[in-house]
Amino acid sequence: GRHSMLPRHVQRLGRDWITHWNGSQILALNSPVSSCMRWAGHYPPWASFPLPVSADFSANWRFPPFFGPWRQFQNSSWHLDNYTQNCCFHLPNPSMKSEGEEPLTKKRRLSGQDESSAPEQETNLPNQKEVPCLSIAQNEEKCGSKKGTIKRHWEYFCQQSKTMKITKNKGSDQSSRGSEATFDFTVMSYNILSQNLLEDNSHLYRHCRQRLLFWTYRFPNILQEIKELDADVLCLQEVQEDHYRREIKSSLECLGYHCEYKMRTGRKPDGCAICFKTSKFSLISSTPVEFFRRDIPLLDRDNVGLVLLLQPRFHCKANAAICIANTHLLYNPRRGDIKLTQLAMLLAEIASVASQKDGSFCPIIICGDFNSVPGSPLYRFIKEGKLNYEGLAIGKVSGQEQYPRGQRILSIPIWPKKLGISQNCVYEIKQQHKEENAGEKLEAAKPDNTQEIVIASEKLSSKLRHHFKLSSVYSHYFPETGIPEVTTCHSRSAVTVDYIFYSAANDDTAAQPGAEDSFCGGLKLLGRLALLTEKDLWTVNGLPNENNSSDHLPLLAEFRLIER
Numbered sequence: 001g002r003h004s005m006l007p008r009h010v011q012r013l014g015r016d017w018i019t020h021w022n023g024s025q026i027l028a029l030n031s032p033v034s035s036c037m038r039w040a041g042h043y044p045p046w047a048s049f050p051l052p053v054s055a056d057f058s059a060n061w062r063f064p065p066f067f068g069p070w071r072q073f074q075n076s077s078w079h080l081d082n083y084t085q086n087c088c089f090h091l092p093n094p095s096m097k098s099e100g101e102e103p104l105t106k107k108r109r110l111s112g113q114d115e116s117s118a119p120e121q122e123t124n125l126p127n128q129k130e131v132p133c134l135s136i137a138q139n140e141e142k143c144g145s146k147k148g149t150i151k152r153h154w155e156y157f158c159q160q161s162k163t164m165k166i167t168k169n170k171g172s173d174q175s176s177r178g179s180e181a182t183f184d185f186t187v188m189s190y191n192i193l194s195q196n197l198l199e200d201n202s203h204l205y206r207h208c209r210q211r212l213l214f215w216t217y218r219f220p221n222i223l224q225e226i227k228e229l230d231a232d233v234l235c236l237q238e239v240q241e242d243h244y245r246r247e248i249k250s251s252l253e254c255l256g257y258h259c260e261y262k263m264r265t266g267r268k269p270d271g272c273a274i275c276f277k278t279s280k281f282s283l284i285s286s287t288p289v290e291f292f293r294r295d296i297p298l299l300d301r302d303n304v305g306l307v308l309l310l311q312p313r314f315h316c317k318a319n320a321a322i323c324i325a326n327t328h329l330l331y332n333p334r335r336g337d338i339k340l341t342q343l344a345m346l347l348a349e350i351a352s353v354a355s356q357k358d359g360s361f362c363p364i365i366i367c368g369d370f371n372s373v374p375g376s377p378l379y380r381f382i383k384e385g386k387l388n389y390e391g392l393a394i395g396k397v398s399g400q401e402q403y404p405r406g407q408r409i410l411s412i413p414i415w416p417k418k419l420g421i422s423q424n425c426v427y428e429i430k431q432q433h434k435e436e437n438a439g440e441k442l443e444a445a446k447p448d449n450t451q452e453i454v455i456a457s458e459k460l461s462s463k464l465r466h467h468f469k470l471s472s473v474y475s476h477y478f479p480e481t482g483i484p485e486v487t488t489c490h491s492r493s494a495v496t497v498d499y500i501f502y503s504a505a506n507d508d509t510a511a512q513p514g515a516e517d518s519f520c521g522g523l524k525l526l527g528r529l530a531l532l533t534e535k536d537l538w539t540v541n542g543l544p545n546e547n548n549s550s551d552h553l554p555l556l557a558e559f560r561l562i563e564r
Contacts, residue, residue, distance in 0.1 A: 149547045150536055157510040158526040158560070183312045183320075183561040184526065185280055188231035189367035189500050191328070191488070191552035192222050193544065194238040194270035204490040204551070207542050215243065218549035223251055225548070229529070229556055233310075234275040235326035235367035241269040248273075262288040266302025272326045272368070274308050284309040284321060289349045291330075291342040298415060301330050301338055305346045305368075307353050317563060320521075323354035323361070327368040334406030336397020339371070339378055340389070340464070341415045347425040347466045363523045363561060364468055366501040369552070372398035373495055374476040374484075382501055383470055389414070390462035400495075412462045425466040471511040473500040473528050473557040485531035488552045489543045494534035500555050505562035521563040529556035 195215045198205065205213060212218070226234065234257065239248060241263045249259050258278050263271035276283075289305035305327035312320055327346050330338050346366075354361040372378040376399030381387035389397075395406025413423065422428040476485050476496055487498040504511030505522025531553060537543060543551045 148540055148545070150532060150540055152532065152553075153530050154527050155530050156527040158524070183314050183316050184558060185232040185312070185561070186230075186556060186558045187233045187235065187324070187365055187367065187500060188226070188229060188554050188556045189235045189237075189326070189498055190226075190554040191237040191369045191498060191550060192239060193218070193550040193552065194240045194268070195243065196240060196269060197238060198551075204492055205544070207491050208544055212544055212546060212549070218544065219243070219247065221547065221549035225554060226252070227255060229554060231556055232277045232280045233324055233365075234273070235324065236273040236275070237326070237328040237369045238270045239273045241271065244271075244273065258283065260286045260306060260308060262304045262306045264302045264304050265290050265292045268302065271304055272306045272328055274306050274324055274326050276308070276310060276324075280313055281310040281322075282313060284311050285353065287349060287353055289327070289346055291345055293419070296416060296419060298338060298341060299419075301335075301342075303328055303330050303342055305342075305349070307346075307349050309353050309362075312561060316561065320561070320563060321354075321362040322561065323350060323364045325350050325364070325366045325368075327366075327370075329368070329370050329372070331371045333371075333398055333400035333404065334395045336378070336392075336394040336406065337410055337414050339397055340381070340387075340410075341419070343370075343378065343382070344415070344421050344425045344464070344466075345419075347468070348421045348427050351426045351467060361468065361503070363521055364470070364503045365523070365559070366470065367499070367555075369498050370398075371400065371497050373400060373497065374472075375399060379499075381464060381466075382499075383472060385466050385469060387464045388462055389464065400497075410462075412460050414464075423461055423464055425464065468503060470501040471504045471508070471525070473502065473525060473555065474531060478533070483533050483535075486534050486537060486553070487531060487555065489534060489537040490551045491542070494537065494542075496531075498552055498555055500557050502557075502559065507562070521561065524560040524562055526558040526560055528558070529554070531555075 195218075198213060234252070239261065241261075244259075244261055249261070252259055252275050256277050256279060257275040259273055259275040260283075261271060261273045263269065274286075285308070287307045289307060291299055291301060291303045291305070293299040305325060307323065307325045310322050310324060312322065325346060327342075329342050332338070350364060350366070351361070354364050356362060366382075370378065370382075377387055377389065377392060377397050379399070389410045390412065392410050393404060393407050394410055395401060395404025395408075397410075415421065420427055420429050474485060474496070477483065478485065485496055486494045487496045488494070502523045502525065505524050508522065508524045510525040540547070543553070
């Protein structure tokens with residue numbers, strides 16, 4: 001009768017391990033159990049491993065000898081929910097209960113930033129008084145959002161867009177504005193976390209319960225997110241090839257998407273995908289970009305990109321087109337030289353695909369995981385269209401490390417001439433032939449020293465340029481508080497590395513200064529799905545969590561095509 005609330009098979013296990021929580025919650029275990037609890041996630045300082053969650057184990061699994069000393073265990077601040085009939089424990093509230101449950105790296109990052117992160121204030125989060133810098137996401141959670149989730153709201157930049165349902169009735173909205181000859185569409189960029197990469201980097205997900213990391217749990221969540229956000233164009237990164245072939249492609253096709261995919265060239269079987277609604281676009285061209293070059297030692301990494309040219313189906317000129325690019329640049333913080341070269345290769349392909357007969361470019365959207373933070377040299381190069389990298393250390397290019405380990409200075413030029421890409425990030429095959437012919441003539445004519453100096457200075461220029469004037473959909477900081485936005489959050493870091501860049505039209509009030517229209521028309525940013533702070537995400541135990549099954553957040557923006 002004493003243990004009558006426990007399942008019958010647990011009551012018969014014996015008395016090997018019986019432990020009382022707070023005098024009422026009981027855990028009964030025995031060594032010969034073959035289906036038991038796996039210890040993962042946060043844990044008290046005196047324990048050598050985390051909290052228990054459900055998992056299957058072989059019969060020879062041994063219970064970890066961690067109970068001791070008893071007084072420390074009895075007085076610890078962590079607790080378990082009521083013991084359920086399936087022998088699975090879970091945290092009863094999405095808010096974390098003590099500092100001891102946080103990853104150490106996360107504690108170090110948050111310490112000193114906000115007084116409200118103290119353990120005694122975190123204990124009863126719903127009862128706290130509202131502080132001025134509380135984010136909108138936290139406010140919405142307090143107002144009764146679904147348990148374990150944080151709502152993200154839409155931020156609008158166009159008055160007309162406020163009256164529209166972005167994720168519903170898009171077709172009727174388009175047709176109802178036929179007299180205005182506008183074309184509105186939404187674009188999502190989402191790193192969905194390859195299962196292989198998750199398993200190879202399990203140390204990044206120690207804060208997660210094990211069952212939340214299985215692909216069979218994660219994929220339905222990811223698909224549901226995609227279905228609910230209902231973007232017209234999807235730019236996905238870390239799409240595992242076997243999952244894409246077996247279920248991702250077919251699932252997205254059932255939602256009305258046409259899918260284009262490019263797998264990485266190396267051993268990692270993931271890649272990038274661009275999927276678009278066939279009701280909104282037709283495909284003009286699809287061009288994969290491989291950053292690996294066997295004949296160039298610098299380019300020994302297997303990252304890829306994908307560039308599509310799409311034609312809108314509504315209210316547009318016959319030759320209207322939009323260029324959509326997607327990529328996942330190298331992660332390594334110490335190889336800024338490779339990152340910049342990969343970016344230059346992508347920009348050269350975009351320039352080739354998006355060029356028009358009159359020498360201008362069609363509107364361009366570049367999505368992806370750039371493994372670079374806002375304000376870094378690589379980020380500034382994308383937005384400003386120029387970068388003088390003379391004297392720049394390779395470890396500082398991406399800004400990923402506060403104290404960069406890569407101290408070697410970037411060489412001038414960064415990539416060899418045989419790559420066939422100029423310092424203006426365009427293909428120079430024809431130009432190269434002209435230069436070679438001109439070089440032969442100059443050698444025969446024996447030019448004077450002044451000409452030689454001019455030619456040498458041009459070849460050794462440390463200035464990179466590109467022809468696009470791009471804006472970022474996101475501002476990367478909350479204007480009211482200055483707190484950084486976050487696109488990825490796991491045990492080691494919480495930063496912005498994912499972006500949507502676009503070629504802004506002249507009248508785009510959301511565009512950054514200097515993003516004038518040098519294109520055939522342009523794009524006007526109508527709205528975006530707001531991002532979150534690191535503190536927001538840790539109220540639901542970071543990423544991945546029960547409802548968000550990637551370690552990245554999806555980015556989503558709505559654009560209007562402005563034709564010239």
